[in-house]
Amino acid sequence: MGSQSDYQMKVVTGEYGYVLQDVPHLTDYIADLPTYPNPLRSNPAYSVVKQYFVDMDDSVPQKIVVHKDTPRGIHFRRAGPRQKVYFASEEVHACIVTCGGLCPGLNTVIREIVHSLDYMYGVDKVLGIEGGYRGFYSKNTITLTPKVVNDIHKRGGTILGTSRGGHDTMKIVDSIQDRGINQVYIIGGDGTQKGAAVIYEEIRKRGLKVAVAGIPKTIDNDIPVIDRSFGFDTAVEEAQRAINAAHVEAESAENGIGVVKLMGRYSGFIAMYATLASRDVDCCLIPESPFYLEGQGGLFEYIEKRLKENGHMVIVIAEGAGQELLAANHEQDASGNKLLQDVGLWISQSIKEHFSKQGKIPITLKYIDPTYMIRAIPSNASDNVYCTLLAQSVVHGAMAGYTGFTSGLVNGRQTFIPFNRITEVQNKVVITDRMWARLLSSTNQPSFLGAKEIDEVKKEEGPPTQLLDDSTGNTDTSTNKRT
Ligand SMILES: Nc1ncnc2c1ncn2[C@@H]1O[C@H](COP(=O)(O)OP(=O)(O)OP(=O)(O)O)[C@@H](O)[C@H]1O
Ligand SMILES: O=P(O)(O)OC[C@H]1O[C@](O)(CO)[C@@H](O)[C@@H]1O
Numbered sequence: 001m002g003s004q005s006d007y008q009m010k011v012v013t014g015e016y017g018y019v020l021q022d023v024p025h026l027t028d029y030i031a032d033l034p035t036y037p038n039p040l041r042s043n044p045a046y047s048v049v050k051q052y053f054v055d056m057d058d059s060v061p062q063k064i065v066v067h068k069d070t071p072r073g074i075h076f077r078r079a080g081p082r083q084k085v086y087f088a089s090e091e092v093h094a095c096i097v098t099c100g101g102l103c104p105g106l107n108t109v110i111r112e113i114v115h116s117l118d119y120m121y122g123v124d125k126v127l128g129i130e131g132g133y134r135g136f137y138s139k140n141t142i143t144l145t146p147k148v149v150n151d152i153h154k155r156g157g158t159i160l161g162t163s164r165g166g167h168d169t170m171k172i173v174d175s176i177q178d179r180g181i182n183q184v185y186i187i188g189g190d191g192t193q194k195g196a197a198v199i200y201e202e203i204r205k206r207g208l209k210v211a212v213a214g215i216p217k218t219i220d221n222d223i224p225v226i227d228r229s230f231g232f233d234t235a236v237e238e239a240q241r242a243i244n245a246a247h248v249e250a251e252s253a254e255n256g257i258g259v260v261k262l263m264g265r266y267s268g269f270i271a272m273y274a275t276l277a278s279r280d281v282d283c284c285l286i287p288e289s290p291f292y293l294e295g296q297g298g299l300f301e302y303i304e305k306r307l308k309e310n311g312h313m314v315i316v317i318a319e320g321a322g323q324e325l326l327a328a329n330h331e332q333d334a335s336g337n338k339l340l341q342d343v344g345l346w347i348s349q350s351i352k353e354h355f356s357k358q359g360k361i362p363i364t365l366k367y368i369d370p371t372y373m374i375r376a377i378p379s380n381a382s383d384n385v386y387c388t389l390l391a392q393s394v395v396h397g398a399m400a401g402y403t404g405f406t407s408g409l410v411n412g413r414q415t416f417i418p419f420n421r422i423t424e425v426q427n428k429v430v431i432t433d434r435m436w437a438r439l440l441s442s443t444n445q446p447s448f449l450g451a452k453e454i455d456e457v458k459k460e461e462g463p464p465t466q467l468l469d470d471s472t473g474n475t476d477t478s479t480n481k482r483t
């Protein structure tokens with residue numbers, strides 16, 4: 001896997017350092033497209049809204065903490081309905097596909113896209129592509145109507161099925177062209193959005209009037225720019241049940257240790273927020289923060305201390321934490337993602353071995369891996385609301401002729417974001433920022449970093465800048481920005 005995108009970002013600059021990282025529009029490569037008044041003009045739901053069409057000049061700043069002489073910085077186009085649309089309702093033939101791993105909320109997004117297309121824009125031709133990208137050229141399709149999708153948000157998973165691998169750009173775009181599809185809604189993580197970017201480019205090269213819209217999905221919350229990804233809040237909430245079970249087990253045994261492994265291949269957000277929410281966790285280990293087991297300041301020493309103080313302890317470990325301490329694995333999944341070793345099993349085994357040595361405290365350790373139980377549940381109330389916002393935003397965007405874009409909350413506002421901005425880097429916990437410090441002071445665990453390592457981490461992450469540093473004390477799970 002690894003189609004490269006040569007995505008050209010549209011950038012508009014303005015006074016006082018204003019930069020708009022804009023998204024492409026069908027009119028960028030197709031001349032003289034007809035426009036139509038937005039059917040929402042006569043929609044009773046919108047007639048009560050004071051200003052129901054978004055002003056063409058509205059944009060949302062990426063950074064909201066500013067100083068009096070700060071340049072205005074990067075902005076994204078504000079999402080929402082536009083006065084004019086570039087598709088007549090009866091002309092639209094949309095399709096929806098879900099790719100990558102499962103995440104709570106997939107069905108809600110599917111439902112809300114179908115409902116938005118129909119109830120807001122009178123579009124009744126929507127196809128579901130089965131089984132991820134490869135479904136475009138190797139599987140049947142499902143006709144999606146508001147009735148078919150009405151109850152699906154109550155179920156986990158995706159009614160369309162999903163897969164890894166199988167992204168064949170030419171075959172996918174041929175299938176889109178052959179079926180006469182002109183709006184493509186692609187729900188998936190970083191890999192999926194890279195795939196969506198190359199599909200958009202091929203469509204543009206062929207000069208097709210097809211809008212391509214991505215909806216970022218990642219339970220790990222590793223997509224940058226956006227406040228959070230849908231499903232993350234649900235995952236943090238569900239993780240509480242596993243942590244609680246680990247705590248009950250640990251508390252009920254003499255020198256009991258509960259170990260919980262949570263998702264997070266490269267980013268420890270779920271582990272960090274679940275730990276902060278729970279307050280029963282004594283130690284949280286994430287990929288971004290290296291740790292070691294033996295010797296002074298190591299994990300074993302801390303465990304011994306906690307057991308002496310408290311008689312039990314709970315450890316939360318993200319799946320990508322400490323991988324450098326395990327034997328290397330060079331295997332990959334079908335999408336080319338590195339397969340990780342089971343760090344939960346490894347750490348449990350290492351702790352047991354250490355404490356079984358002569359002269360050490362006898363311990364009872366229980367290991368819980370709730371990964372697939374968390375991924376498979378339906379989304380909670382707050383994620384359901386977010387899924388609705390995302391779905392409505394991408395439908396408004398595609399109807400308005402935008403293409404090659406994703407949507408997401410930036411500082412609490414729905415925006416249209418160019419693909420490359422969410423695929424070029426991964427969102428990670430910044431361990432020199434305040435949120436990680438808050439966690440360390442809440443668990444009271446060691447940072448496992450010496451003065452030398454702290455210096456190196458600070459250098460790697462660049463000089464501290466107050467403007468990236470949110471001093472609002474925001475502890476809401478809806479933020480993944482530097483805090
Ligand atoms: N660079 C790429 N170019 C084109 N297609 C890609 C690329 N990377 C991944 N894909 C395709 O995107 C789909 C999903 O990718 P992947 O399995 O990495 O999951 P993801 O979207 O990153 O979601 P998650 O990691 O959150 O489960 C797969 O079908 C894969 O073939
Ligand atoms: O077992 P699968 O389906 O390959 O997915 C595992 C991965 O998917 C994720 O849940 C992200 O979607 C990761 O946290 C995890 O490593």
Ligand SMILES: [Mg+2]
Pocket residue numbers: 100189190191
């Ligand atoms: Mg991914």
